[in-house]
Each structure stands twice: as structure tokens, then as C-alpha cells.
Amino acid sequence: MSIVTRALEGRSADALEAVRVEITDGLISAVSRRPSRDESLPVLTPGFVDTQVNGYAGLDVNGxxxxPSTLIALTERLRAIGVTTWVPTVITGPEERILHALDCIRRARTIDPRVHDAIPCAHVEGPFISPDDGARGVHDLEWIRPLDAGEVDRWRRAGPVGIVTVSPHAxxxxxxxxxxxxxxVTVSIGHTSADHAHIVAAVDAGARLATHLGNGIPTMLPRHPNAIWSLLADERITAGVIADGHHLPDETLVAMIRAKGDRGVFLVSDLTTIGGLAAGVHTTPVGGRVVLGDDLRLSHAGSDLxxxxxxxxxDGVRRLAALPSIGLGTSLRLASENPASITPGARPALGRLEPGAPADLVLLDGAELxxxxxxVGGDQVG
Structure with a gap:
């Protein structure tokens, strides 16, 4: 007979219910709710799921x-900020570097069962993206190359590739x-200069995600048609968005969420090794010199990119939650249940507050979030 090993109490995102979660053998075994307006209780939410993490706090997936120790340490540091499931993101580079990073991810998952649960798969963002200025962002032009399923197959033999970002412009x-x-493997459309016809063909062929929609596109677009409209309009596409206040204006975020519906969008951080460091000029392994502002804007030194x-x-949850038309409940779902639902290899019911779901939970201060x-798995972190 299983014994309840832990119970957590908090409040719902709308502050109308008190929530009690019982945990047995690392899973949620019961959820009970009662009416309550006690705003002194912390907000109880599923752990955050981030499908686009390049690095954090001085550690870099792409260096x-x-x-494997890098991935283990990153898992621990991300958990401390509420990210209990994450997808290491390997960006454009020589094939040897991509293979090495994927092998490290595979070995880290083998070494540490906690990392195996925290990292369901890897995301390779590039090198099959548009070489055009603006669309490619700060990805190194030298290593951008034509889309090649054979190379993806070699990646899969090296590590647990679950998502690949491509541009279907060719x-x-x-x-x-x-x-x-x-x-x-889930194909995501991003860093693209593709026209409407090429995007539709890509979706017909099986592409199902959009990588940080509204970014990684040419700086000048025709009013219509363009890639943003095409990806917003297609109900088969679920879109990742960055809500840091720099990648997209608030009104653009609101419009995208309204267009896709709050089940058709998920938050990503696109965190880099600079996240968590002091403001100033830094050097990254793949991006070179970058400038981090006090407002957390990260740009390439010498440009506005x-x-x-x-x-x-x-941070993204806080920003979205402050928008009256979005609110806290939707913001939390966009950072937990929604990304979990599109992540290959994710554990059953990940990102949900329901019996049988992984007991990965976060308690947020109700005032400042x-x-x-x-x-994680019923055990307190830190």
C-alpha cells in the first residue's frame, strides 16, 4: 500500500480556491480544492517547462x-528558478560540435536519473535556417547549410533529438x-524567410511548431502575406513566444495569443549562458561579444540585434500575468501544461495538477510571483 509522503498547500492562480496536493511515490496522488480568498497563500503551480534553453548562469550547452556535468549543473540551476523540465537547445555550428553536445546530453541523462526526467529530449535550432540577414539572427552564416534529413539521422544516433528548427525557404x-x-522528430519552423506557399508545404509535410514566433524573421516584411500571418493562421501550428519585453511588444504577444488561442501558444525563455549574470559586456562561445543591459536586454555588441x-x-510569466487580457492562470499554463504537451518524450500528464502527474511543483509568492x-518528484529542491 502506498503512503502519502508529502502534501503541499497553496492557492489557485485566480485566488478563488485553496489547493492541497498530496504526493505518493513521486507522483501527485490527490488534489483537493476548497473556496478561499486567502491571498497570503502561495500560488501553487506545476513546475515550468522550457523548450528553448541554450545555457544559464555561465554554463553553455553550445560551448x-x-x-555531461554541464547538463547536470544546468538542471540544478534551472530547478532553483522553477524550471523542472527543460530542453537543451543546440544551435547552428559545425556538425562535429552539434554531435558532441548531443552526446553530452545523452550521457548526462544516463548518469543521473533526475536529469533523465528533467531533460526529455534535445532541440537543435539550425543549422538548416535562412542565411538572410535578420532571419538568421546571430546564427553564424559560415555554418548555415541546406536542409538534410540524413544529418538529422546522424544527430539522432548521437543523442535524444526531439525538436529541430528549420526554415523551409528552399x-x-x-x-x-x-x-x-x-x-x-518534431519539426519547428523558425529563422525563416520562407513565403506562404513554402510554409504551407512544410506544415502539410508534418511541421507542427513555430520557433519564437515573431523573431528570427527578416527585419522588413511585406504587409501580407508573410511568415507571421501564415504561422498564426494555421491551426496545426503551436507557437513558442518569448515574453521578456524585448523580443515582442506586449500588444504583439496579446494579439498572437488571441489569434492562436491560449492552447496554441507556449512560453520559451531562449535563455543563454548570460542569464543570471551581471549587466555588462560578456563573451559567449557561439555569439561572441554581447551586451546585457540592466533591463535584461541581450544584444550583439555593435548592433541592435x-x-x-x-x-x-x-520573468515571462510575470510579464504576461500583468497584462489584464491575459492574467496569471493563462500565463502559468503557457509555461507548464502547454509546452509539456508539445515536448517529445515528456512524461505523462507533465505540467498538470492532477492525480498521476509528476510531482514537479512550484510555489510562488502571491504578490511578486x-x-x-x-x-521535484516529491522532494524539495535546495
């Missing part, structure tokens, strides 16, 4: 010095996309 891209999706992000997923406590 030449990455090891003719017959859909043939490569169909081959990739047939192997169980964004160089990833330094704000965390909970500060991460006060984190529980």
Missing part, C-alpha cells in the same frame, strides 16, 4: 567545453521535413 524542403517527422535572452521563464519553493 566547446560542454560535458524548394522541396517538404521532402526533407517529411523524412525527419517520419522518424518521430538580439542575441538570445537573459530573462527567465518566470517570486519562486519561493520548488519540489
Amino acid at each position: 566547446d567545453d560542454v560535458t 524548394d522541396r524542403s517538404e521532402e526533407q521535413i517529411a523524412r525527419i517527422t517520419a522518424e518521430g 538580439l542575441a538570445g535572452a537573459a530573462a527567465t521563464l518566470v 517570486r519562486v519561493d519553493d520548488v519540489v
Whole structure:
């Protein structure tokens, strides 16, 4: 007979209910609710799920010095900020570097069962993206190359590839996309200069996600058609968005969420190694010199181009929650249940407050939405 090993109490996002979660053998075993307006209780939410993390706090998935220990340490540091499940994101580079990073991810998951649960798969963002200025962002032009399902197959032999970001701008891209999706890899459209016809062909071939929608596109677009409209309009596409206040204006975020519906969007951080560091000039392994402002804007030194992000997923939750048309409940779902639902390899019921779901939970200060406590598999972190 299983014995309840832990119980947590908090309040719902709308502050209308007190919530008690019982935990047995690392899973939620019972959830009870009662009417309450006690705003002194912390907000109880599923742990955050971040499908786009390049690094954090001085650690980098893409550095030449990455090891399995890097992934283990990143898992611990991300848990401290409420991210209990994350997808290491390997960006454009030589194939050897991509293979090395994927091998490190695979070995880290083998070494540490906690990391195995925390990292369901890897996301490779590039190198099959648009070479055009603006669309490619700060990805290194030298290593951008044509879409090749054969290379993706080699990646899969090295590590647990679950998501690949591609640009379908070239003719017959859909043939490569169909081959990739047939192997169980989710294709996401991003860093693209593709026109409407090429995007539709890519989605028909199996592409199902949009990578940080509204970013990684040419700086000048025709009013219509363009990639943003095409991806917003297609109900088969679920869109990731960055809510750090720099990648997208608030009104754009609101419009995207309204267009896709609050089940068709999920938050990502796009965190880099600079996240969690002091403001100033830094050097990254793949982005070179970058400038981090006091407002957490991260840009490429000498230009206005964004160089990833330094704000965390909970920062994005705070920003969205402050928008009257969005609110806290939707913001939390966009950072937990929604990304869990599109993540290959995610554990059953991940991101939900229901019996049978993993007991990965976060308690947030009700006033400031500060991460006060984190529980992973029923055990308190830190």
C-alpha cells in the first residue's frame, strides 16, 4: 500500500480556491480544492517547462567545453528558478560540435536519473535556417547549410533529438521535413524567410511548431502575406513566444495569443549562458561579444540585434500575468501544461495538477510571483 509522503498547500492562480496536493511515490496522488480568498497563500503551480534553453548562469550547452556535468549543473540551476523540465537547445555550428553536445546530453541523462526526467529530449535550432540577414539572427552564416534529413539521422544516433528548427525557404524542403517527422522528430519552423506557399508545404509535410514566433524573421516584411500571418493562421501550428519585453511588444504577444488561442501558444525563455549574470559586456562561445543591459536586454555588441535572452521563464510569466487580457492562470499554463504537451518524450500528464502527474511543483509568492519553493518528484529542491 502506498503512503502519502508529502502534501503541499497553496492557492489557485485566480485566488478563488485553496489547493492541497498530496504526493505518493513521486507522483501527485490527490488534489483537493476548497473556496478561499486567502491571498497570503502561495500560488501553487506545476513546475515550468522550457523548450528553448541554450545555457544559464555561465554554463553553455553550445560551448566547446560542454560535458555531461554541464547538463547536470544546468538542471540544478534551472530547478532553483522553477524550471523542472527543460530542453537543451543546440544551435547552428559545425556538425562535429552539434554531435558532441548531443552526446553530452545523452550521457548526462544516463548518469543521473533526475536529469533523465528533467531533460526529455534535445532541440537543435539550425543549422538548416535562412542565411538572410535578420532571419538568421546571430546564427553564424559560415555554418548555415541546406536542409538534410540524413544529418538529422546522424544527430539522432548521437543523442535524444526531439525538436529541430528549420526554415523551409528552399524548394522541396517538404521532402526533407517529411523524412525527419517520419522518424518521430518534431519539426519547428523558425529563422525563416520562407513565403506562404513554402510554409504551407512544410506544415502539410508534418511541421507542427513555430520557433519564437515573431523573431528570427527578416527585419522588413511585406504587409501580407508573410511568415507571421501564415504561422498564426494555421491551426496545426503551436507557437513558442518569448515574453521578456524585448523580443515582442506586449500588444504583439496579446494579439498572437488571441489569434492562436491560449492552447496554441507556449512560453520559451531562449535563455543563454548570460542569464543570471551581471549587466555588462560578456563573451559567449557561439555569439561572441554581447551586451546585457540592466533591463535584461541581450544584444550583439555593435548592433541592435538580439542575441538570445537573459530573462527567465518566470520573468515571462510575470510579464504576461500583468497584462489584464491575459492574467496569471493563462500565463502559468503557457509555461507548464502547454509546452509539456508539445515536448517529445515528456512524461505523462507533465505540467498538470492532477492525480498521476509528476510531482514537479512550484510555489510562488502571491504578490511578486517570486519562486519561493520548488519540489521535484516529491522532494524539495535546495
